[in-house]
Amino acid sequence: MAEPTPRRNEPRLRPAPLLFEPAEAASDPEHFFDLESIDDPRALLARATELTLAFRAAADRALEFQAMAAAQLADPRRFDRLTTADIADRAEWTEDYAKKMVEFGRDLMRGEAGGRGPGDPA
Secondary structure, eight states, X not given: OOOOOOOTTSOOOOOOOOOOOOHHHHTSXXXXXXXXXOOOHHHHHHHHHHHHHHHHHHXXXXXXXXHHHHHHHHOTTOTTOOOHHHHHHHHTOOHHHHXXXXXXXXXXXXXXXXXXXXXXXX
């Protein structure tokens, strides 16, 4: 499971950079960030772990941006605000999850999320 996102006043850990693969490498289904070329199992475990942590961090950060966007779209002060059903439809979520994401986004924007995700208990 991914580590909780640090609070705004805590520094974020910087995982290994995700480097984009050349198009010809990405088109090969057996090729994945050059892991298949690493023969040493220790080195393979280390690099695969770096990638796992980087993908988790990227997913956590993207989720925070989704939540903030959902909260902004649901803001009643917007003339073009969307309902949670509309947001759920656009993001391919259930309406209940959209409601949680809107609230999580509001918490993030107020600086109150404290590492909680939309499904984590308050």
